[in-house]
Amino acid sequence: MVEPITPHEFHAFPGVEDWRILSTGAACYFATGSFATGVKLLTRIGELADAANHHPDVDLRYSGVQVRLxxxxxxxxxxxxxxxxxxxxxxxxxxxxxxxxxxxxxxQAVQIAIDALDIQRVRPFWAAVLGYAPFLDEDVTDPGGFGPNMWFQQMDAPRPQRNRIHLDLYVPGDVARSRIDAAVAAGGSVVRDNGPNWWTLADPEGNEVDVAPWPDIS
Structure with missing residues (x-):
């Protein structure tokens, strides 16, 4: 059985000064200065991970590598x-x-928060339209770990003067229709049809998302 440790216990280990604890775990960004150096670092990380049988999430970009554990x-x-x-x-x-x-x-870690009166009624819409999966009692998360986590905060009463959330979701042209259909089946509605360029959908409480094919199919 693997025992959890606290962030304080993590930072007590020697050699982890570069790392920061976020809501997603331990993270570090390494500025490589070139893609070639990034590939070398990625290769070495892969070797270490296989030897430890413990595999991080790694994001390789032209000038840097981000690792999350x-x-x-x-x-x-x-x-x-x-x-x-x-x-x-x-x-x-x-x-x-x-x-x-x-x-x-x-x-950094990015999380989208939505105030909701009925979390269990709203949450299936967002899982469907984003292709996410339910996580714990108040979240939906990207199974691939690429998109931001979404958290639903319980409201006691409507707040009509508060800003409403809006997301832009770009998906491949052959995915847009299935996402829209899944979101509607999960309790959402199409409030503006600007197809084939984009469609504005809303969850059961009016929070909106624009679904746009990428690249644009018009």
Whole structure:
């Protein structure tokens, strides 16, 4: 059984100074300066991960690599275990060898929050239109880990003067219709039909999302 550790316990491990704890786990951004160096770092991370049988999420871009670590076996009690700290230290050491400096200012996690009177009525719409999956009691999350987490905050009464949320969702042209149909089946409605360029959908409480094919099929 894998035991969770606290953020304080994580930071007590030697060699993890580059890392920051977020709602998504432990994260670090390494500025590589070139795609070639990023590929080298990614390769080394893959070797370390396979050796530890513990695999992070890695985002490779032209000038940097972002790594996120979390232990799924300890959810929902916590996101971290000693396995994360040990692998984090090894990854940082490899990054230093390759001259990839850590930049904590580039690390962040984005979450979308929606106030809702009836969370269990609203949540299926957002899971359907975004292709997400329910998570815990008040969230939906991207199964692939690419999009931001969405959290639904319980309201006691309507707040008509409060800003309403609006999202723009760009999807492939051959996906748009199935997403729209799934969202409507989950309790949503089409409030503006500007097809084939975009469609504005609303959940049961009026929160809106524009679904636009990408690339534009017009």
């Amino acid at each position: 979390r232990t799924h076996e300890v959810e929902p009690d916590g996101w971290l275990s000693a396995r994360d700290a040990e692998l984090a230290a090894q990854i940082s050491a490899v990054a230093r060898e390759l001259g990839a400096a850590a930049d904590p200012s580039r690390v």
